Amino acid sequence: MPGIRTDYDAIVIGAGFSGLGMLWRLREELGLNVRVFERGDDVGGTWYWNRYPGARCDSESYIYCFSFSEDLLQDWNWSGKYPEQPEILRYLQHVADRFDLRRDIQFETRVTAAHWDEETSCWRVTTDDGETATAQHLISGIGCISTGNIPDIPGLESFRGAWHHTGAWPHEGVDFTGKRVAVIGTGSSGVQSIPVIAEQAEHLTVFQRTAQYTIPARHGTVDRKFLEEQVKPNYAEILEKARWSAGGIDVDFTERLASEVTEEERRAIYEAGWETGGHRFIFGSFRDITTDLDSNFTASEFIRNKIRATVKDPAMVEKLLPLDHPLGSKRALIDTNYFETYNRDNVALVDLKKDPIVRITETGIDTESEQFDFDIIVFATGFDAMTGSFFRMDIRGEGGYELKDAWAEGPKTYLGLQVDRFPNFFMITGPGSPSVLSNMPVSIEQHIEWIADLIADMRERGVDTVQPEAKAQADWVQHVNDVASQTLYMQANSWYLGANIPGKPRVFMPYAGGVGPYRQKCVEIAEAGYTGFDFGESAEERLAGGG
Ligand code: N01
Numbered sequence: 001m002p003g004i005r006t007d008y009d010a011i012v013i014g015a016g017f018s019g020l021g022m023l024w025r026l027r028e029e030l031g032l033n034v035r036v037f038e039r040g041d042d043v044g045g046t047w048y049w050n051r052y053p054g055a056r057c058d059s060e061s062y063i064y065c066f067s068f069s070e071d072l073l074q075d076w077n078w079s080g081k082y083p084e085q086p087e088i089l090r091y092l093q094h095v096a097d098r099f100d101l102r103r104d105i106q107f108e109t110r111v112t113a114a115h116w117d118e119e120t121s122c123w124r125v126t127t128d129d130g131e132t133a134t135a136q137h138l139i140s141g142i143g144c145i146s147t148g149n150i151p152d153i154p155g156l157e158s159f160r161g162a163w164h165h166t167g168a169w170p171h172e173g174v175d176f177t178g179k180r181v182a183v184i185g186t187g188s189s190g191v192q193s194i195p196v197i198a199e200q201a202e203h204l205t206v207f208q209r210t211a212q213y214t215i216p217a218r219h220g221t222v223d224r225k226f227l228e229e230q231v232k233p234n235y236a237e238i239l240e241k242a243r244w245s246a247g248g249i250d251v252d253f254t255e256r257l258a259s260e261v262t263e264e265e266r267r268a269i270y271e272a273g274w275e276t277g278g279h280r281f282i283f284g285s286f287r288d289i290t291t292d293l294d295s296n297f298t299a300s301e302f303i304r305n306k307i308r309a310t311v312k313d314p315a316m317v318e319k320l321l322p323l324d325h326p327l328g329s330k331r332a333l334i335d336t337n338y339f340e341t342y343n344r345d346n347v348a349l350v351d352l353k354k355d356p357i358v359r360i361t362e363t364g365i366d367t368e369s370e371q372f373d374f375d376i377i378v379f380a381t382g383f384d385a386m387t388g389s390f391f392r393m394d395i396r397g398e399g400g401y402e403l404k405d406a407w408a409e410g411p412k413t414y415l416g417l418q419v420d421r422f423p424n425f426f427m428i429t430g431p432g433s434p435s436v437l438s439n440m441p442v443s444i445e446q447h448i449e450w451i452a453d454l455i456a457d458m459r460e461r462g463v464d465t466v467q468p469e470a471k472a473q474a475d476w477v478q479h480v481n482d483v484a485s486q487t488l489y490m491q492a493n494s495w496y497l498g499a500n501i502p503g504k505p506r507v508f509m510p511y512a513g514g515v516g517p518y519r520q521k522c523v524e525i526a527e528a529g530y531t532g533f534d535f536g537e538s539a540e541e542r543l544a545g546g547g
Contacts (some may be wrong), residue, residue, distance in 0.1 A: 006122045010455070011135040012036045013111050013393075015101075016045015018141030018428035018444050020092060021066060024099050025452045030459070035135070036101075037127055039110040043096045045143055047088040051169035052189060052378070053196035055085035058279065058334045059439040061222060062231045063249055064088070066095060067239045067445060074232060082219050082278075113394035114138055116423060121464050121536070123424065136464070137455060139426045140390070144436050144510075147388035149381050149500060151184070155360040163377040166193060176200040179375040182365055184357075186212050187495075188333055190380035195337040197378065198347050205372055207365070209352045210493070211322040213303045214333035218277030243446065244516035248439030251280065258286035258295035270302040278334050282327070290328045290488060300327040310339040319351040325492035331436075385495045386431045386509040387411050397422035410498070410507030414468030414476050414532060415522060417447065423465040423536070426451045431509040432480050436496070438515045446515070450522050454530065465536030472532025484508035 010026055012019045015038035026032040040048045057064050061078035072095065079087060096102050106127075113126040123138040148167040150156075156163070164174060166189040181201040183194055186208045198204045231238060241250040258266060266286075273281035281299075288295040304321050311317045320342065341347055355367045364373040384391075387407060395403040398421045406412060406419060413419050416433025417426055428447040429435030435443045458466060468476075489496055489508060498504035511518055525531045 005120070006134040006136050008035045008133060008135040009033045010035075010137040010139055011114075011123065011125050011133060012139045012141055014038060014045055014141035014143060015040070015043040015096075015105050015107075016047070016141060016143055017066075017092065017441055018143065018448070019043075019045070019105075020095055020101055021068065021445060021448045022139055022141055022428060022451070023101055023104055024068065025448050026455070027104065028099070030452060030456055032455075034104050035133060036105040036141075037109045037111050037125070038105055038107050041107050042093065043101070043105065044089045044092045045141075046146065047085055047092060049146070049169070050167050050189070051085055051171065051173070052164075052166040052193045052380075053174075053200075054192035054336070055166075055169075055189070056080070056082050056192065056219070057088060058082055058188075058217065059249065059441075060278070061087075062227060063238070063242055063439055064441055065091070066441060067235075069099075070235070072098065073235045077227070078222050080219065081222055082217060111393055113396075114425075115394075115396045115400070116398060116425070118398060121423070137424045137426065139428065139451060140430070141428045142389045144386045144429050144431075145383045145495075147384045147392060148379070149384050149388075150379050151381055152502075153357055153360050158362050159360050159364075159377065160362050161364075161375045161377065163379065165379040165381070166190075167383060174376065176376065178202050180364075180373060181205070181376045181378065182207060182372065182374045183378045183380055185380035185382060186210070187380065187382050188331060189382070191333050191335045191338050193378065193380060195335070195341040198341045198344055201346065203346045203348070205348045205350060205374070207350045207352055207357065208319065210324070210330070211320050211351075212330070212333055213300065213322050213327045214335040214338050215279070215281045215303070216274065216277045217334040217336050218275075219336050239442075242439065242442050242515075243519060246514040246516060247283075247437065248434075248442035248515045251283065253283045254285065254287055256286050257288045258292070258298050259288070266298055267302070270299065274302075274306065279332055282332060291486075293326060293488070296326045296328070296488060303327065307339055311342050313342070316342050316349055319349050326488045329488045329490075329492035330494040331496070382495055382500050384501050384504070385498075386436070387498075387504075388501070395422070395425070397425065408505075410505040411509055412473060412477050414473040415518075415525070416511060417451065417522075418466070418468045418533070420468045420470045420473045423467040425467075432476060432511055434511045434513070434515050434518050436510050437512060443515060446519055446522070450526065453526060454533075457526075457530070458535070461535075463535045463537075466530070466533050469532050469534050476532075479513075480511050481508065483511065483513045487512050 009032035012022050015036050019036050023034050023036050026034045061083040064083050110128040112128050115124045117124050122134045122136050124134050126132050148165040179201050180203045182205050184207040191214050238250045242248050269285050273285045289299045307320050355369050358366045401421050411431035413430050413432040416430040493499035497506050497508050
């Protein structure tokens with residue numbers, strides 16, 4: 001083994017899906033000494049923080065899981081068709097307990113800095129308790145969507161009521177009974193929480209900047225028969241199919257084109273998709289919805305007609321109709337009673353494009369034309385996604401090069417896994433990987449396995465360091481852009497592009513080439529001896545060179 005003396009072989013940041021899986025693999029498969037730092041007081045990551053009402057995942061539960069243990073797959077039983085936040089958190093707690101992971105996790109500890117020490121070829125990690133620890137490898141499991149975006153609206157500090165961001169929800173919950181509530185934002189978190197809050201609050205006012213397409217989730221209890229007869233006996237095949245699919249799920253995308261069928265047939269297909277619900281509405285109806293604007297229009301218009309048919313007040317309908325971006329160019333949404341909620345007497349909707357927020361006052365929110373009084377304001381305003389959580393830490397690579405500077409024009413990575421001049425620093429679901437465009441656990445596990453294999457390979461060869469070659473990284477960044485430019489994603493202001501954060505460079509951050517093709521590239525690169533990666537000298541080479 002290389003002669004590096006460190007406190008740990010690897011330090012992992014975060015104890016969500018990524019951190020837990022990485023810890024298990026490095027410790028149990030490679031026998032490494034690993035430390036995980038987690039800022040929360042328990043495991044769970046996203047599912048620890050996002051406890052807002054209605055929070056659930058929109059991957060179906062049987063596929064939202066770790067695959068590293070067949071026993072775990074067989075033993076765990078989800079109760080909902082889609083897994084709900086409390087249950088996902090219980091699942092991750094169960095994993096932590098079952099595999100005895102907690103003993104290597106230091107909770108309530110935030111990593112504030114990580115500096116590469118060239119002398120000793122290791123990472124020196126500082127935490128908010130002022131301690132430092134060293135490790136040969138530093139692995140980020142901080143998630144892509146974990147730094148909340150609270151818009152800089154003047155006056156928030158003067159508000160005398162309570163306010164909460166969906167991504168940092170109080171553990172004791174929020175009682176909306178008898179309260180006048182504002183929800184700002186209508187992305188995934190807003191669309192999930194608005195119907196639930198409306199049922200409890202005395203009055204709810206939704207502040208909407210962009211009208212959304214959303215499809216009924218048709219959520220319910222899990223189909224036990226399907227689970228017992230079709231999923232459990234075939235888990236290995238199901239997961240293998242998901243690994244090589246476009247989105248990390250085990251369903252076949254249709255090959256049918258919207259232009260190939262008559263209008264009547266098209267409507268019938270959309271109707272059937274609407275009844276089935278969930279994302280199948282998109283990938284089960286026509287292949288070209290997400291690539292061809294004319295085909296996309298047929299699906300968009302179908303949804304607009306559903307809004308017109310569902311919402312009774314024509315003035316409300318006008319505000320709710322998404323007209324300024326194609327379906328699927330922002331994160332696709334699925335919901336339970338979202339549009340129906342706007343038929344309730346206790347719900348109002350403000351169109352911020354016509355009547356923007358001017359300030360928050362002691363008692364509520366002022367828009368250009370109205371004053372509103374509230375007891376509680378909910379910010380469902382999303383996240384400084386993909387890069388924000390990295391920038392909260394002072395990460396410095398070779399020669400003190402700061403990650404903030406390396407990414408000043410937008411994130412630059414090789415495969416979303418590593419950054420040039422940041423040796424032995426790995427990212428699970430980093431920018432430039434398919435992560436957020438996929439069923440996350442499948443993408444997370446692919447990264448975990450790939451990183452662990454690379455570290456094992458380095459140890460076998462007695463190599464101390466690895467980082468991407470500048471050219472390989474530049475080519476990958478170009479490829480990520482080229483692929484994105486062929487999609488409809490470029491036609492909306494979304495957090496994929498950093499458009500939700502004022503001043504953030506407008507760069508499409510995830511890799512839109514699909515989970516399976518991405519996996520294939522990663523496999524080929526590894527099999528060819530890690531093309532595009534630059535390895536430091538092996539111990540043998542150093543000895544031969546007299547070093
Ligand atoms: O955040 P978002 P999110 N003034 O950025 C609006 C995952 N997730 O927390 O569209 C007024 O999507 C903003 O408006 P606009 C999932 O990947 C998954 O909902 O930018 N409004 C938008 O309406 C998801 O995509 C699940 O014009 C402002 C909203 O706030 C990601 O997390 C559940 C504003 C933010 O929407 C983020 O979702 C939840 C401002 N200054 C989350 N700034 C599931 O799996 C922003 N907005 C189901």
